[in-house]
Amino acid sequence: GAVLKSDGDYFTTFENAKVRALGKAQIVLKDGQQFVKFDPFSLKLDRGKVSNLKITNLFNGNRVLSEIVHSLLMNDPDFLLKNIYPGVELSLSKQITAIANQIVETTSFDEIFPLQ
Numbered sequence: 001g002a003v004l005k006s007d008g009d010y011f012t013t014f015e016n017a018k019v020r021a022l023g024k025a026q027i028v029l030k031d032g033q034q035f036v037k038f039d040p041f042s043l044k045l046d047r048g049k050v051s052n053l054k055i056t057n058l059f060n061g062n063r064v065l066s067e068i069v070h071s072l073l074m075n076d077p078d079f080l081l082k083n084i085y086p087g088v089e090l091s092l093s094k095q096i097t098a099i100a101n102q103i104v105e106t107t108s109f110d111e112i113f114p115l116q
Contacts, residue, residue: 008058014050019092023100027109034109038100043089047080070105 022042027034053074059065072079104112 004059006059006065008066009056011052011054011056012050013052015051018046020044020046021096023096033112035107036104036109037070038097038104041093041096041100043093043096045085045089047085050074053103 008063020043024039025036026039028037050073053070055066055073058069059086
């Protein structure tokens with residue numbers, strides 16, 4: 001069968017969207033001090049209700065093919081959950097983990113959690 005491939009921009013508004021995140025960390029020794037290092041965060045997205053959807057530049061402006069994709073995304077919520085969200089969740093997980101580790105990489109465990 002034929003394969004259709006296209007790049008485009010996807011804009012949407014989600015109402016009542018939720019993200020569940022689970023982060024675990026380890027204590028690692030560096031230069032005789034303890035530091036926190038986060039394991040990859042586990043994320044799960046609940047998209048809520050799509051209230052606005054706009055896709056531009058799909059299939060070089062082919063109106064018929066663009067409308068088919070738009071209709072699919074608006075009318076089949078399982079399509080997003082099964083095909084798009086796992087990639088989004090993985091990408092967000094990588095970004096959040098990298099940012100979290102960047103924040104704590106130069107601050108020792110004792111500085112983050114001082115004993116009182």
